[in-house]
Amino acid sequence: MATTNADSEPAGNSLSRGSALEQLPPRDTTTLVRTVRDRLRLAIALAEIPDGKLNQVQVARQLGVSRMPIRAAIPELVAEGLLESLPGGGVAVRPLTETDVRQVYEVRLALESQAVRSAAEHGSDWNLRQIQTIVDTHGRAFASYDAAKLLAADREFHMAILSASQNQHYQRSIVPVWSIVERAMVSVLHITTVFDNAWTEHAEIAGPLCDRDPDAAEAAIRRHLGDAAEKLVTSLAATIEA
Structure with missing residues (x-):
């Protein structure tokens, strides 16, 4: 194995x-x-x-x-x-392909860009505080995390946004593709700057969320997911070529 x-x-x-x-x-x-x-x-x-x-x-x-x-x-x-x-x-x-990653991130972008707007507009104060707490807590600790903990921390952040949207179908819809997301993410865990940058970007999403600024929150998550998709596709391509 x-x-x-x-x-x-x-x-x-x-x-x-x-x-x-x-x-x-x-x-x-x-x-x-x-x-x-x-x-x-x-x-x-x-x-x-x-x-x-x-x-x-x-x-x-x-x-x-x-x-x-x-x-x-x-x-x-x-x-x-x-x-x-x-x-x-x-x-x-099933072998993971570049097409899988691109398509999964298209789904994420469609769901999460709308969910983050809904969270900014309709999320409770408690929901938004929890998102900021997740960013702060894991941001201090993630350098010591193993692969499974890194995946769990990232999942907790994004699921908290989907939950804060007050639309239960966002979270239900993302579950079937999340396994592909995490499988792709494992390919970049050896690059220490990837998760460092990811948590900086999470903070950039949480800030406008807590300020209840849907436009800025959506722009931040679009940048985050777009950058992640390109890094994952590049890493996967290099792995396949090797």
């Missing part, structure tokens, strides 16, 4: 975190399937499961479960574009 190595971690990050494929504790079936799905999603994003046919027996053994929850989780991951069905049976990890 491929694992994230020291060269792919930002400077100062610890490699002491466990694998996304560590054995799971006993739990009820519904929760187990959901947890297996989340672990598989993260493992694919972190390249702990390489492209190619998914070895369900091996993954089940690593997680300490039967193949049932693996099989039950697969359809959702296929729908998200992380896995694809094979003609002869079974599924494979």
Whole structure:
């Protein structure tokens, strides 16, 4: 199994975190399937499961479960574009392409540019304070984060904006493509300036949000997502060529 190595971690990050494929504790079936799905999603994003046919027996053994929850989780991951069905049976990890990244960021731009306007106009004072708190808290700590924590911090910021929009369908709509977003982001985690710049840009989004300036907030998030898309496409292209 491929694992994230020291060269792919930002400077100062610890490699002491466990694998996304560590054995799971006993739990009820519904929760187990959901947890297996989340672990598989993260493992694919972190390249702990390489492209190619998914070895369900091996993954089940690593997680300490039967193949049932693996099989039950697969359809959702296929729908998200992380896995694809094979003609002869079974599924494979779907290779990530530049087209995937560009299309996913088109979706993000459409949803988040409108959501940030709604958040500025309709978000509660508590919502907006929470967004600023997220920026401040993670901005102070992210240099010590491992890959999974960096992804979680970025997710928390953007989901907070979608939640603050007061339109629950924004957040529901972004969920199916977010796995592709995080998988692409892993390709730039070794570039320490990327997340440094990202948190500066998050602060530039949070400022006009807290000032309830929808035009400035939308402009800031458009710059942020546009820059991110280009960096990810460039990084992915370099990885493919290598």
